[in-house]
Amino acid sequence: MIWNAFAIAIREISRNLTRAFLTVLGVFIGVASIITMVTLGGGATLAVKEQISSLGSNLLTLRPGAGFGSRGSSAGVPHFTEMDSVILGEQIASIAAIAPVRTASLSTIYLNNARASTITGTTPVYFQINKWTIAEGRFFTDADLRSGGAVCVIGNTVRVELFGTDNPIGASIRIGRASIEVIGLLATKGQAGMGDQDDTIIMPLSTLQRRLIGRTSSNDINQISISAVEGTDSIALIAEITQIMRQRRNLQSNQDNNFNIFDTRQIAETLGSTTQLMTMLLAAVAGVSLLVGGIGIMNIMLVSVTERTREIGIRLAIGATASEVLLQFLVEAVTLSCIGGIAGIILAFGLCYGLAQVIKVPFNFNTQINVVAFVFSAIVGVMFGYMPARRAAKLNPIDALRHE
Amino acid sequence: MNQPPLIELRGLTKTYGVGDAMFQALKGIDLTIHRGEFVAIMGPSGSGKSTLMNLLGCLDTPTTGSYRYEGIEVETLNSNQRSLLRRYALGFVFQGFNLLPRTSALENVELPLLYRGMARKERQEKATAALNSVGLPNKLNNTPGELSGGQQQRVAIARAIVTEPSTLFADEPTGNLDSVTTQDVVEILTRLNVDRGITILLVTHEEDVAACARRTIVIKDGLVASDTQRS
Numbered sequence: 315m316i317w318n319a320f321a322i323a324i325r326e327i328s329r330n331l332t333r334a335f336l337t338v339l340g341v342f343i344g345v346a347s348i349i350t351m352v353t354l355g356g357g358a359t360l361a362v363k364e365q366i367s368s369l370g371s372n373l374l375t376l377r378p379g380a381g382f383g384s385r386g387s388s389a390g391v392p393h394f395t396e397m398d399s400v401i402l403g404e405q406i407a408s409i410a411a412i413a414p415v416r417t418a419s420l421s422t423i424y425l426n427n428a429r430a431s432t433i434t435g436t437t438p439v440y441f442q443i444n445k446w447t448i449a450e451g452r453f454f455t456d457a458d459l460r461s462g463g464a465v466c467v468i469g470n471t472v473r474v475e476l477f478g479t480d481n482p483i484g485a486s487i488r489i490g491r492a493s494i495e496v497i498g499l500l501a502t503k504g505q506a507g508m509g510d511q512d513d514t515i516i517m518p519l520s521t522l523q524r525r526l527i528g529r530t531s532s533n534d535i536n537q538i539s540i541s542a543v544e545g546t547d548s549i550a551l552i553a554e555i556t557q558i559m560r561q562r563r564n565l566q567s568n569q570d571n572n573f574n575i576f577d578t579r580q581i582a583e584t585l586g587s588t589t590q591l592m593t594m595l596l597a598a599v600a601g602v603s604l605l606v607g608g609i610g611i612m613n614i615m616l617v618s619v620t621e622r623t624r625e626i627g628i629r630l631a632i633g634a635t636a637s638e639v640l641l642q643f644l645v646e647a648v649t650l651s652c653i654g655g656i657a658g659i660i661l662a663f664g665l666c667y668g669l670a671q672v673i674k675v676p677f678n679f680n681t682q683i684n685v686v687a688f689v690f691s692a693i694v695g696v697m698f699g700y701m702p703a704r705r706a707a708k709l710n711p712i713d714a715l716r717h718e
Numbered sequence: 719m720n721q722p723p724l725i726e727l728r729g730l731t732k733t734y735g736v737g738d739a740m741f742q743a744l745k746g747i748d749l750t751i752h753r754g755e756f757v758a759i760m761g762p763s764g765s766g767k768s769t770l771m772n773l774l775g776c777l778d779t780p781t782t783g784s785y786r787y788e789g790i791e792v793e794t795l796n797s798n799q800r801s802l803l804r805r806y807a808l809g810f811v812f813q814g815f816n817l818l819p820r821t822s823a824l825e826n827v828e829l830p831l832l833y834r835g836m837a838r839k840e841r842q843e844k845a846t847a848a849l850n851s852v853g854l855p856n857k858l859n860n861t862p863g864e865l866s867g868g869q870q871q872r873v874a875i876a877r878a879i880v881t882e883p884s885t886l887f888a889d890e891p892t893g894n895l896d897s898v899t900t901q902d903v904v905e906i907l908t909r910l911n912v913d914r915g916i917t918i919l920l921v922t923h924e925e926d927v928a929a930c931a932r933r934t935i936v937i938k939d940g941l942v943a944s945d946t947q948r949s
């Protein structure tokens with residue numbers, strides 16, 4: 315009986331290919347769109363999370379100036395001193411590591427290749443604070459810092475642009491007016507929300523100060539990087555830092571802060587919830603398209619209900635039982651829904667794979683949404699294919715035949 | 719051995735619609751038909767012939783009255799059992815053909831055999847033979863849309879006789895046929911009746927078609943007006 319129903323169902327499908335195609339299309343579009351949107355949304359969320367964790371959590375950055383926006387100008391505002399960094403590190407217990415940072419934009423030359431690069435002068439803990447790992451060679455050390463050695467480590471973007479395929483380790487590059495040896499290549503971090511992190515050259519602070527730019531004042535630190543002890547309340551930490559810095563910068567109680575503190579965890583939380591919202595939005599849009607697909611199926615079914623009711627009447631009249639007819643319709647609906655669902659999954663897989671590369675997000679196959687979309691569309695297809703048949707099969711054959 | 723008659727109707731009525739639109743198409747039919755009979759049913763248009771045939775063919779349910787088929791009260795059968803009765807015992811030729819659209823003549827005729835669980839090869843042989851016997855040997859693969867009214871009618875006849883039912887109900891099977899083909903169909907039906915003992919009830923407006931039956935029942939206004947046997 316199953317085989318019989320299957321044979322009849324397949325024959326009935328092949329007999330009306332347009333109807334079959336439109337039914338399949340509804341399921342297909344619904345499944346493909348919901349899977350694509352949710353998978354890509356998930357990829358984007360993952361990408362943001364990865365970038366944020368590559369920035370380092372519990373990372374605070376102290377900068378001169380009142381902050382972002384119109385008041386954020388740091389013109390005329392005094393920079394920090396190395397002493398500021400030392401004092402903060404000594405006085406605040408919840409600071410795990412702290413590094414003064416001096417940046418400068420200078421021309422860099424290797425053989426015939428030249429480019430402008432941002433040079434960061436800092437102390438070795440900076441690597442730890444910012445979660446840099448070394449790909450080749452070594453970081454510079456406290457000994458390099460003390461001696462002001464002519465050494466630097468470079469990011470991958472700098473390697474690619476200056477060295478091409480040459481091995482950078484041990485080579486010397488000209489930075490400004492000095493010749494500096496490359497001792498290490500940083501493992502890549504990729505694009506973060508705030509630009510290419512791999513476009514960087516890092517050297518001991520003393521080297522930058524003495525060999526490259528000369529020092530006119532002790533107020534030459536334009537950033538202090540701080541990593542907090544795991545589990546620290548960053549609000550309290552920011553309050554402590556603010557208090558000490560106001561004191562050190564002789565601010566009166568009626569004066570605003572002339573420095574700002576940038577907390578990556580807050581950024582991470584904001585970005586995280588934003589992408590999550592985006593994913594939910596995409597899923598909602600995709601859900602609507604699944605619904606539209608379902609309505610499409612329903613329409614096809616309703617349009618053909620008269621013809622199908624007559625067909626049911628004929629089958630009943632020549633001796634088919636209601637359950638045989640229903641089994642046939644069920645097999646038809648399941649077959650069409652499954653074809654549509656599987657085709658949708660295949661298309662979604664291809665789309666996700668291609669689009670993930672185009673918009674540069676990781677592609678991770680989300681089994682759950684594939685199953686959910688498939689099951690949901692199968693239910694829609696079966697419901698709309700089966701329900702009208704169920705009603706018709708309950709009729710007297712003659713009433714089904716007379717249906718108009 | 720006192721076998722019950724094949725068909726026994728007592729006070730059968732059929733009312734269509736409700737309220738003001740109510741219409742009593744059959745007003746109390748009493749009828750007994752025995753195995754092997756060939757009965758012609760005649761009567762003016764709208765007198766209730768098709769209504770009666772639908773009830774006899776278990777395609778519809780009467781409003782009141784009793785219908786016994788081989789002694790079984792049909793009212794007591796559920797829809798499943800009635801399907802099986804139609805499948806194994808009854809054949810029906812509709813006034814309006816009722817063929818599956820976009821389905822070849824051969825497949826249409828095969829259909830009742832399919833529900834009997836017959837193997838493909840045997841099914842095709844029987845269906846081809848049935849179509850041959852109604853004079854459509856070279857229209858096997860045409861769909862109803864590609865056939866004339868008379869040809870569709872012959873496919874419908876082939877579909878009804880292919881299962882060799884115990885009882886064949888034919889509602890104006892020659893209504894769309896020319897006199898030559900009508901004669902062929904009448905011959906086929908007579909042969910089924912005589913050679914195979916199939917009981918046949920045939921609705922017709924044509925006197926010469928009715929003439930091949932040994933018994934003629936005339937329906938008027940939902941009642942049996944006359945019931946005559948010929949020898």
Ligand SMILES: Nc1ncnc2c1ncn2[C@@H]1O[C@H](COP(=O)(O)OP(=O)(O)OP(=O)(O)O)[C@@H](O)[C@H]1O
Nearest residue numbers: 734735741743762763764765766767768769770813
């Ligand atoms: N489904 C229905 N609903 C309401 N009235 C109906 C229905 N079917 C038939 N009738 C009415 O019942 C009466 C008998 O109809 P029926 O089809 O049995 O006539 P008939 O004798 O077969 O006529 P014809 O020779 O034209 O085929 C007619 O008056 C018809 O209008």
Ligand SMILES: [Mg+2]
Nearest residue numbers: 767768813889
């Ligand atoms: Mg009629």
